[in-house]
Amino acid sequence: MIKGYLLLITMSAATIYAEVVEPTDGAAITAVPVSVVVPLHEVGAQGIGHHAGQVSFTESRYGLVVTPSLEGLAPGFHGFHLHQNASCAPQKKGKKWIPGGAAGGHYDPAATNQHSSPWGDGHIGDLPSLYVDADGTSTRAVLAPRLQLSDLRGRAVMVHAGGDNHSDSPSALGGGGARVACGVIN
């Protein structure tokens, strides 16, 4: 039981650690990551484009709090997911280059093969939609109740052109279409 503690926040690459110091237990010091900050870039068929801001993932008792600080996006709702691979590069499909294609599909370690809601039983990478204000910025936090920080490493976070109905019907993968911004989580 932690009786008293002091949070010392240090930033190391993209991970913020809280060093929990327990004065009553002498020298007991542990470092637990509490937050991961991921830079995002616009993605296109040509490759990775302008910096678009960042998304931070913070642990809470209810799951991961996902807080965007993004700009230059189209106003409205956008599909927002954790994708399988730590890459935002385009990938060739037939004769076309698919923006962000190298990120692979929605993160689905349980192989549900189902696009669903953040609180459902499909892809665990399915996040609540990202909302972008009229000025192209997005700053509203969403909650991913099934995710933990340990799920993030080696994945990519992705923003799609369109919204997300959290279903594979009438369109696959929520119908968000093209990938427009992406960040690699190392």
Ligand SMILES: [Cu+2]
């Ligand atoms: Cu996606």
Ligand SMILES: [Zn+2]
């Ligand atoms: Zn999905």
